[in-house]
Amino acid sequence: DGGITQSPKYLFRKEGQNVTLSCEQNLNHDAMYWYRQDPGQGLRLIYYSQIVNDFQKGDIAEGYSVSREKKESFPLTVTSAQKNPTAFYLCASSQGSQPQHFGDGTRLSIL
Amino acid sequence: DQQVKQNSPSLSVQEGRISILNCDYTNSMFDYFLWYKKYPAEGPTFLISISSIKDKNEDGRFTVFLNKSAKHLSLHIVPSQPGDSAVYFCAASVGGGGADGLTFGKGTHLIIQP
Numbered sequence: 001d002g003g004i005t006q007s008p009k010y011l012f013r014k015e016g017q018n019v020t021l022s023c024e025q026n027l028n029h030d031a032m033y034w035y036r037q038d039p040g041q042g043l044r045l046i047y048y049s050q051i052v053n054d055f056q057k058g059d060i061a062e063g064y065s066v067s068r069e070k071k072e073s074f075p076l077t078v079t080s081a082q083k084n085p086t087a088f089y090l091c092a093s094s095q096g097s098q099p100q101h102f103g104d105g106t107r108l109s110i111l
Numbered sequence: 112d113q114q115v116k117q118n119s120p121s122l123s124v125q126e127g128r129i130s131i132l133n134c135d136y137t138n139s140m141f142d143y144f145l146w147y148k149k150y151p152a153e154g155p156t157f158l159i160s161i162s163s164i165k166d167k168n169e170d171g172r173f174t175v176f177l178n179k180s181a182k183h184l185s186l187h188i189v190p191s192q193p194g195d196s197a198v199y200f201c202a203a204s205v206g207g208g209g210a211d212g213l214t215f216g217k218g219t220h221l222i223i224q225p
Contacts, residue, residue: 004154033212042115042200042215043155050210058212090154097208099145102154 003027004103006091011108021076021106023091032074033092033100036060043090049074078108086110114138115203117216125224130188132219134201137182141203145213146175146186149198158199159186188221196223 004025013019025032031050035043045058049068063082068074074093078085088107092100116135124130132146142163147155161168161175161184168175174187188195198220202213 006154009152031210035215040120040217042117042217043202043213044215045212048212056211092154094209097143097210099157099160100209100213101157102147104154105152107152 004091004093004101006089006103006106009104009106011106012111013108015110016080018080019078019085019108021078021089021091021108023074023076023103025072025074025091025093025101025103027093027095027101028071029093029095029101030071031094031100032068033094034058034064034066034074034076035090035092037088037090037105046076046089112137113216114141115201115214115216117199117201117219119219120217121220121222123222123224124191126193127190130186130191130195130221130223132186132188132199132201132221134184134186134216135182136184136203138203138205138214139182140205141214142206143204143208144175144177144184145202145204145209146173147200147202148195149200149218155200191221191223193223193225196221 033048034046047066049055065077091103094100145160146158149155177184198218201216
């Protein structure tokens with residue numbers, strides 16, 4: 001079954017620690033995206049990658065980092081520099097001009 | 112500043128009636144618009160899209176209307192069904208069908224009453 005897998009579904013970390021969120025897709029899509037959703041808010045773009053080994057900052061990239069070493073994987077690291085990391089993180093992928101498909105998200109809570 | 116606005120946080124509609132969800136945008140460079148449906152603790156699911164060269168797109172019970180001069184689009188659901196209860200997000204992009212990422216509104220929570 002083709003799709004986007006985000007793991008884990010829930011993640012807890014202590015303040016000051018870096019944490020990496022996983023996103024894997026088996027749709028053979030070239031482009032991948034990371035969004036953040038806060039309560040009562042829309043999704044905001046963090047980073048995106050249109051091709052392996054290349055990525056661009058989105059609207060709220062500060063405090064985050066990404067890598068795209070493989071076509072199917074686009075991990076997001078939330079660093080200690082991110083001042084308010086508690087949020088729902090969504091990964092998406094797309095091919096060409098087709099709509100983005102989303103994973104089921106990871107809810108990150110900082111203790 | 113919000114470039115995509117959904118001014119109704121929630122909307123309640125009776126089952127079988129028409130649901131109309133509205134969305135306004137400020138960036139005149141947007142040329143591709145989408146609607147997504149989202150259930151709690153899940154990712155958004157694509158519903159329907161429209162390019163700025165069209166003013167209407169239809170897919171089954173879902174129709175999206177685009178008024179470029181007013182920078183306004185709407186999603187019509189007819190007839191509304193209980194399974195339509197969800198949060199609906201309007202999204203927009205500049206060129207390429209969203210390849211450089213989407214700009215989302217805050218969403219409208221649609222509640223279908225039996």
